[in-house]
Amino acid sequence: MRTRSLILLILALFFCLSLFFQLTLERARGEALSRPPFLYLPTGRYIKVLSLGYQNLAADILYLWSIQRYSRYEGEHRFRYLEHVYDMITDLDPHYIDPYLIGALTMAREGSDYERAFKLLQKGMRNNPDEWILPLDAGFYALMDLKDYSKAIDYFMRASKIEGCPPEVDRLIAGAFLRKGDKVASLKFWLDIYDSASNERIKEVSYNHIYDLKIAIDLEVLQKAINHYKEKKGKFPTSLSALVREGFLKGIPVDPDGKNYEYDRNSGKVSAASEYRLRH
Amino acid sequence: MKVYPIALNTFREAIRDRILYLLLFFALLMIFTSRIASLLTVGEESKIIIDVGLSAISFFGVLMAILIGITLVSREIEKRTIYNILSKPIRRYQFLLGKYAGLLLTILIMDFIMTLGLLLTLYFKSGRFELHLLLAMGLFFCELFIITAFAIFFSTFTTPILSSIFTLAIYAVGHLSWNLLALKERIASFWGKALCFMLYYLLPNLENFNIKNEVVHQLTIGWKTVLLAIGYGISYSVVIILLATLIFQRRDFV
Amino acid sequence: MIPAIEIKNLYKSFRSGFFLKKQLVLHNLSLQVQQGEAFGFLGPNGAGKTTTIRIINGLSYPDQGEVFIFGKENTNVGVKARVGFLPEEPYFYHHLTGWEFLDFYSQLFGYSRRYRHKRIAFLLELIGLQEYADMQLRKYSRGMLQRIGLAQALINDPQLVILDEPMSSLDPIGRRMVRDIIIDLGKRGKTVFFSSHILSDVEMVCDRVAIIIGGRIISVGKIGELVKEKVDFHEIVLDGISTDKLVPEFEVISHETNRTLIKVEGEEGIQRALTFIKVHKGKVISVNPQKKSLEDIFIDEIRKGGERE
Incomplete structure (x- = not known):
């Protein structure tokens, strides 16, 4: 019994000693987490072999780890290996969608590295052509963050072609076309939306857009014809019907409410009689 | 010194075990073939050799420590050779210490051979001996102190299969335990935090010995860090061996 | 004189599984072995012999009770230096040669190299394995292993030798050798404590025996006394009387065409039988006194034990 308590005492002593070493080490090495431990990780393909068939599990673990790591606010250098980490995760399990989304989100919003974010999402689209969320997400980044409307339209179009994609994506496309300045294309999409609308609310919203766009x-068309007229004849036309008569316009449109557009022959400007929102 | 003959006998038994050579063979094979793998890369060829080599050494080193560590203690109990030994004028803790020492000696020699294989492979590639690798190997050996201690600890009270699973688990946990600190930050409840904190300091922190990264990129490693890691390795293994002794002391051999 | 082994009120139980009931293996076992005697520990398989021996050697711990060897606690390391032990069905390090094997154990006693060499050479000769000293144990036969195990038990020239079933796996020559070694140890004043379930092994060698059945000591004593205590009986071979007549009166053991074997107990039994045969005009062929052997005592006790339970 005496030896037993002696052993216990020595045991406790050495445990304290090991604690001391551990704590000092942590201080010496700095914050235990500030080391970039993935600097040395091999690529996903290598890990796939090493994980002995448990690559899904390995991907999960890495993914969980990455979320813990990148959701902390620390120094900027922590984003240095982002691409590598998510590349590895998605190599391990190419059909695991979340890492593409979260990886792209972290790269884009935290690391401000949109090029890599798009690269990751592109990889996801290659591996998962049936997942509409990937191109949709990419489209959002292009639309909201980069204001690159053509790119956004490309991605949205891609998403809309995939089965299961929510029909709202058409509205995004229409909106993106509008912002890009292509009102005709935008109108075309809104008309489609109007035709296929499943409820009154959508019908109303799309009608308003169509109304404004029309x-x-x-x-625009009228103004262009007027300006053309001015160039050719050196003066503004006396009325809108003069444009049709002299071949500058095929016909005079009326606004969706059936009212005529107003024309001021002194300033050469046309305007709408009805209220609409795209006045600028 | 009654520990010495037991250590020597353990060593003799280990090096006459075929499984050891099988593992050694595969380790060396992996190290040598890394030379071929390095031909496929562009740029740092020796980095690949070092990467593969260090990984092979640590992987097979741990495997050896676990398999041999467990079989050598469990076999004594299972084959009842321990009856003979313990009826001699020797204390049970001396027996355990002898086993531990013999195992460490075996593993040290095996590690040495594997490291030599790596150094030679690198020598044929680059024409010089990359001696800074020895530091990584030295610290890795400290890690094996702890792994071997656990192998012995578990085999004092469970079956060989369970012991090897437990020891492997400790190896994995030991390399991941720093995640517990991260987890602690994210858990709101006090008890959860306390649990993470306790587990983190109770479980072995094997990342302390991992300087592969620094070695490959030839970063400077503070001597203080190395000495602290060695101190940690030794004191932690003493704790485990003492725990094993406590259990072994009361074990009934029937 | 201090007894070589003194066992006081030993209790030991095992739980074979986690949820299983405890099984009492040793029940208030007390025993004294005097210095210099050859003591046989007898009992059928599963009686608790091996458990007792493991407790004596400090391999297993009793629930209750104490064991003293030469007056000291059995876990005392100093006392262990004076004891030699051969376990039941011993297993050995297959990777060692015979010589290395003995050398390993002798190193545990801290002997000098020179003494070790002398001692090992002597023991190898004693057990007749000199020629196999450099062969790995994995190539030894069972009998050879048992012999080298015996040598291992004698490595420290112990004053007390404990042997668990030393003859169980030996051929007749091996048995003879072990018997001679035990007798020789006795002659040199050593104490030998050995267990067996084979009585003939014990009868010829032991001064005293203890019989253990079901974890209890049934009887202890000199073999002569133990055997004499039990009443002799006689077997009478007779002819000319039909079994039908004999059966109600006597215990008929066997019957052939012109020979019937009956068993009678005591002097008065013989007289009764002889009168009976005379009355029925039978013929007595022979009257054979039968000593009860240890084997019979054994069987009797087990039977009694069975009835008790």
Whole structure:
């Protein structure tokens, strides 16, 4: 019994000693987590072999780890290996969608590295052509963050072609076309939306857009014809019907409410009689 | 010194075990073939050799420590050779210490051979001996102190299969335990935090010995860090061996 | 004189599984072995012999009770230096040669190299394995292993030798050798404590025996006394009387065409039988006194034990 308590005492002593070493080490090495431990990780393909068939599990573990790691606010250097880490995770389990989304999110919003975010999402699209969320997400980044509307339209179009994609994506496309300045294309999409609308609310919203776009497009067309007229004849036309008579316009459009557009022959400007939102 | 003959006998038994040579063979094979793998890469060829080599050494080193560590203690109990030994004027803790020492000696020699294989492979590649690798191997050996201690600890009270599973688990946990600290930050409840904290400091922290990364990229490693890691390795293994002794002391051999 | 082994009120139980009931293996076992005697520990398989021996050697711990060897606690390391032990069905390090094997154990006693060499050479000759000293134990036969195990038990020239079933796996020559070694140890004043379930092994060698059945000591004593204590009986071979007549009166053991064997107990039994045969005009062929052997005592006790339970 005496030896037993002696052993216990020595045991406790050495445990304290090991604690001391551990704590000092942590201080010496700095914050235990500030080391970039993935600097040395091999690529996903290698890990796939090493994981002995448990690559899904390995991907899960890495993914969980990455979330813990990248959701802390620390120094900027922690984003240095982001691409490698998510590449590895998605190599391990190419059909695991979350890492693409979260990886892209972290790269884009935290690391401000959109090029890599798109690269990751592209990889996801290659591996998972049936997942509409990937191109949709990419489209969002292009639309909201980069204001690269053509790119956004490309991605949204891609998403909309995939089965199961929510029909709302058409509205995004229409909106993106509008922001890009292509009102005609935008109108076309809104008309489609209107035709296929499943409820009154959508019908109303799309009608409003169509209404506004129609007026805006008409005004543009009219204004263009007027300006053309001015160039050719050296003066503004006396009325809108003069444009048709002299072959500058095929016909005079009316606004969606059936009212005529107003024309001021002194300033050469057309305007809508009805209220619409795309006045600028 | 009654520990010495037991250590020597353990060593003799280990090096006459075929499984050891099988593992050694595969380790060396992996190290040598890394030379071929390095031909496929562009740029740092010796990095690949070092990467594969160090990984092979640590992987097979741990495997050896676990398999041999467990079979050598369990076999004594299972084959009842321990009856003969313990009826001699020797204390049970002396027996355990002898086993531990013999195992460490075996593993040290095996590690040495594997490291030599790596150094030679690198020598044929680059024409010089990359002696800074020895530091990584030295610290890795400290890690094996702990792994072997656990192998002995578990085999004092469970079957060989369970012991090897437990020891492997400790190896894995030991390399991942720092995640517990991260987890602690994210858990809101006090008890959860306390549990993470306790587990983190109770479980072995094997990442302390991992300087492969620094070695490959030839970063400077503070001597203080190395000495602290060695101190940690030794004191932690003493704790485990003492625990094993406590259990072994009361074990009934029937 | 201090007894070589003194066992006081030993209790030991095992739980074979986690949820299983405890099984009492040793029940208030007390025993004294005097210095210099050859003591036989007898009992059928599963009686608790091996458990007792393991407790004596400190391999297993009793639930209750104490064991003293030469007056000291059995776990005392100093006392262990004076004891030699051969376990039941011993297993050995297959990777060692015979010589290395003995050398390993002798190193545990801290002997000098020179003494070890002398001692090992002597023991190898004693057990007749000199020629196999450099062969790995994995190539030894069972009998050879048992012999080298015996040598291992004698490595420290112990004053007390404990042998668990030393003859169980030996051929007749091996048995003879072990018997001679035990007798020789006795002559040199050593104490030998050995267990067996084969009585003939014990009868010829032991001064005293203890019989253990079901974890209890049934009887202890000199073999002569133990055997004499039990009443002799006689077997009478007779002819000319039909079994039908004999059966109600006597215990008929066997019957052939012109020979019937009956068993009678005591002097008065013989007289009764002889009168009976005379009355029925039978013929007595022979009257054979039968001593009860240890084997019979054994069987009797087990039977009694069975009835008790």
